[in-house]
Amino acid sequence: MMAKAEAHKWEFKARFRRHAFGWKSQPAIQRVKQAVAEIKKVGRTDPVLAADGAVAFIERISPALKHVDGSSGAIGTAVSNALAELVPIIAGAPADARTRDAWLERLWDAHEADQIPYIERLGDHWGELCASKDLASRWADRLVGITRMALSPDPNLRGHFHGTSACLSALFTAGRYPEIVELVAADRIIWPYKRWAVKALAAMGKKAEAIQYAESCRSPWASDGDIDALCEEILLLSGLVDEAYRRYGVRAHRGGTYLATFRAVAKKYPHKKPGEILADLVKSTPGDEGKWFAAAKEAGLYDEALALASRTPCDPKTLTRAARDLADDQPAFAMRAGLLALHWLVQGYGYEITGADVWAAYSSTLKAAEKNGTARDAREQIKSMVAERPGGFVAQILGRELGL
Numbered sequence: 001m002m003a004k005a006e007a008h009k010w011e012f013k014a015r016f017r018r019h020a021f022g023w024k025s026q027p028a029i030q031r032v033k034q035a036v037a038e039i040k041k042v043g044r045t046d047p048v049l050a051a052d053g054a055v056a057f058i059e060r061i062s063p064a065l066k067h068v069d070g071s072s073g074a075i076g077t078a079v080s081n082a083l084a085e086l087v088p089i090i091a092g093a094p095a096d097a098r099t100r101d102a103w104l105e106r107l108w109d110a111h112e113a114d115q116i117p118y119i120e121r122l123g124d125h126w127g128e129l130c131a132s133k134d135l136a137s138r139w140a141d142r143l144v145g146i147t148r149m150a151l152s153p154d155p156n157l158r159g160h161f162h163g164t165s166a167c168l169s170a171l172f173t174a175g176r177y178p179e180i181v182e183l184v185a186a187d188r189i190i191w192p193y194k195r196w197a198v199k200a201l202a203a204m205g206k207k208a209e210a211i212q213y214a215e216s217c218r219s220p221w222a223s224d225g226d227i228d229a230l231c232e233e234i235l236l237l238s239g240l241v242d243e244a245y246r247r248y249g250v251r252a253h254r255g256g257t258y259l260a261t262f263r264a265v266a267k268k269y270p271h272k273k274p275g276e277i278l279a280d281l282v283k284s285t286p287g288d289e290g291k292w293f294a295a296a297k298e299a300g301l302y303d304e305a306l307a308l309a310s311r312t313p314c315d316p317k318t319l320t321r322a323a324r325d326l327a328d329d330q331p332a333f334a335m336r337a338g339l340l341a342l343h344w345l346v347q348g349y350g351y352e353i354t355g356a357d358v359w360a361a362y363s364s365t366l367k368a369a370e371k372n373g374t375a376r377d378a379r380e381q382i383k384s385m386v387a388e389r390p391g392g393f394v395a396q397i398l399g400r401e402l403g404l
Contacts, residue, residue: 010053012038016060021068025075028068032061032078036085043089051093054086055103059110062118070116079118087125100131104139112162123165127173136173143167144179151193153186168196177204191222195230202234210234228252245269250284258288262295274299282308290314297322302333309340316341316350316361323364331371335378338365339385346385346394358397 012035021028035057043050061079068075090103107129111122122129130136143163150161171180177200184197194217201210211231218227229252235244253264258281265277278301282292290312296305309319323338341361345353362382369378383402386395395404 008042008049008053010038010056012053012057013060016057016064018063019066020064023067023069025068025070025072028065028075029078032075032082036082039086039089047089047093048095048099051090051095051103052099054089055106058083058086058119058122059106062110062114062116065118066116076118080121083119083121083125087122087128091125091128091131095131097135100135104129104135108163108166111166114162120162121165123163124169126166127169127171130170130173133174136170137176140167140170140174140176140179143170144183148183151183151186151189153188164193168193172196172199172203175203177201191217191219191226194222195226198230198234202237207234207238225252225254241269241271245272250280257294258285258291259294259298262292262298266299275301275304278304287312293322294318297326302330306333306336306340309337313344313347313349314340316345316353317357319344320357320361320364323361323368327364327368327371331368334368335365335372335374338362338368339378339381341365342382342385342394346389346392348392353393355397358394362398362401 012031015031016035021031039050039053039057042053061082065075065079070076095103107122111119114120126139127136130139144167146161147164147167149157150159150164152158168180168183171177171183180200181197184193195214198210198214198217201207201213211234214227214231218224228248232244232248232252235241235247249265249269253261253268255261255264262278262281265281266272266274269277278292278296278299281295282289285291289308290310291314293305293309293314296302296308305322308314319337319341323334323341326334326337338361342358342365344350345358345361350357365378365382366375369375379402382398383404386392386398386402387404389395390399390404398404
């Protein structure tokens, strides 16, 4: 296998040389994605070669990206996503013991040299990368001594060890659960290490104790979202779906947008009615009712969507898109969405609003109203709405059109 790996020409190797990238993150992000795609393509026919390529790529990440501007978090996210795709490739490859040992040693050296750090989270997957309980146990034996010192309550012993997560992960894969609980027992130990004790307790069948332990770890320095997700997972694996939803379902799936959050919860709990999920999500964010408009619309809850957008500000551009896209299929809804878009525009809401946005809201509303057979009434409503603020931005754009 080694001869074959050495003979294969990986395109990413020429691109990921030491200090290969400047400060701009987008070119680097694109190259990361290309490298992952290249490795996955090889994996369709030769999983062992693909795994070796994944190891080689991970070795090159930090040296190549050293000078890239990571302040936005974009390059860090790209690398994190790459690791999430590459770890299963390495873990699942049918490699012999000698090859896997060599991979782990190379990854360990790269992890130890990672200064930014870009591949720090690789340690969380160490047990998975070992691919067997025996190998994981050997790595645990190798790391547990220094890990014990790093986590010691004695200030003369404790300190940072880059392999702490790798040790805990290896112990978990090896099934050495009591050792994990004992290692992280001290109060001062941070949540990323404590979470392994939660997983260990659950694996020992102590699920209620695991959830109680996780809840006791809440603090300003612990991730509430991670605690929620881990507790939810334990309850779901126990078959306690309704309890999982009631206690953690809404909180554990906060996405980048309100719509993404709704989709995540609905996907996780397909037996729940969309209206019930939406109502629970709305209750969880008082004062932001209008921001759930897109989620309600996607679920086909048109009356609820309009009611939400009427209660608190909703992005006028989102409302305009709804008016435009649903003018043919749902003209009454589309017209009312357009009217709400103009309402919030008149009130001064919206981000970087231009005259084109105002005209888009106006024309989309009238088009939907024509389909609904209520064009005259809609125009009068718009005129009355705009007239309330005669010197406003919307009046400046539409005043002549409306005869104001």
